[in-house]
Amino acid sequence: MNNMKNMKVPSGGAASTLAKLGIIGGIGLYAAANSLYNVEGGHRAIVFNRLVGVKDKVYPEGTHFVIPWFERPVIYDVRARPHLVESTSGSRDLQMVKNWTSSPYSSFAWPATYSLSDPWREL
Template sequence: MDKLKFDVPKLPGWSLYNVEGGQRAAVFNRIVGVKEKVYPEGTHFLIPWFERPTIYDVRARPYIVEGTSGSHDLQTVNIALCILTRPVADQLPTIYRSLGENFNERVLPSIVHETLKAVVTQYNASQLITQRETVSQEIRSLLIKRAASFNIALDDVSITSLTFGREFTAAIEAKQIAAQEAGRAKFVVEKAEQEKKSAIIRAQGEAASAELIGKATAENPSFIKLRRIEASKDVAQTISNSANRVYLNSDDLLLNLQGMNLSTSSLIEKMNCEGSQLFLIWGIFR
C-alpha cells in the first residue's frame, strides 16, 4: 500500500480567485499583456506572479454630475444630471488598457459638460423650464453616443436639478406675482359685472311685480284688503311674541284694519287660527 501513495501538489491560496455575481474580470499577464478573454462569474485559476485579475462591476450604478452653462439668452444655468452607467462587459480588456478601473471619473465629467454646453445654449431660460422633457431627451441622446465611443453604456439620463441666477429667479417671481394680481383684478371685474347684471335683473323683476300688483289692484280692489290683512297678521304675530302683554284699542295696534268693517269676533277668531297669542279687547276704550 505504501507504494501506491504519492504526493499531491498544493496550490497556494492566491492561485484561485472568485468573480461574484454581476461582475466580470480582465486578466493581465506579464508575458502577453492584457488578455482578450473576459472571465465570467465563478472561480478561476491563474498563474501566480505571472497573472493579475482586475474585477469590474458590470451592473448599472448611478452617477451624478453637476455642470454650469449659459442659455441662449445669456442666463447662467446650473444643471445636475443623474446617469445610470455601466461598462460594456465584452469590452473590458479595452477599457482596462485605455481607461483603467476608474473609467467613470475619467470620462463622464468631460462628456457631460461638453454635452450640456452644446444643448443648453440652444434654448432660452424660459424654454429650459417649459420644454424640460425635450431638453432631457436631447441630452440623453448625445450622451449615449459620446459614451459609446468609450465602451460605456448609459441606461438612463435624467435632469435632477435645474436652477438659474438670482436676477432671473427674482424676475420669474415678480412675473408670477404680477400674473396673480392680474388674475385677481380680472376676477374682481367679472364679479362686479355679474353683480351689475344681477341688480338689473332684480330691478326688472321688481318693476314687473309692481306692474302686476298695480294691474291687480285696478281690476280687483279686494287685493288691497288682502294685503292689509296679511300685514296685520305679521304685526299681531310680532306683538304676541313679545315678553310684555299689553291690552290696547284695536285702532292703536297699528294693524291697519280701520275701515274694513271686520267684527271683533271674526278678527279674534282669525288671529287665533294663525296661532297668535295676542289677547285683543275690541272697543274697550271706545
C-alpha cells in the same frame, strides 16, 4: 588510498529529506492557494499576464484559475446603476421647478463588458 575510495560518507539523513519535503510542500501550498480567484455576481474580470499582456477574454461570475505570479486578475464592477438627471422648468405661475428623472438604462450607467480590456491595452 584504496581505503579512501571505498569510504562511505553518511547522507543528510531524515532531517535533510524532511527539509526538502517541507520546501516542496510549501511551494505547492503557495501555488494552490494563489491559483484560484472568485468573481462575484455583478462583476467581470480580465487577466493580466506578465509575459503576453492583457488577455482578450472577459471572465464572468464564478471561480477561475490563474497561474500564480505570472497572471493577475483585475475585477470590475459592471452592475447597472440609476442615472439621475436634473431638469428645471417653469410653471404657469412663473416659478422654477426642479425635476429629477431616474434612467437605469443610460449609456453611462451600463458599462460595455465586452471591451473591459481596452483601457488596460491603451495605457
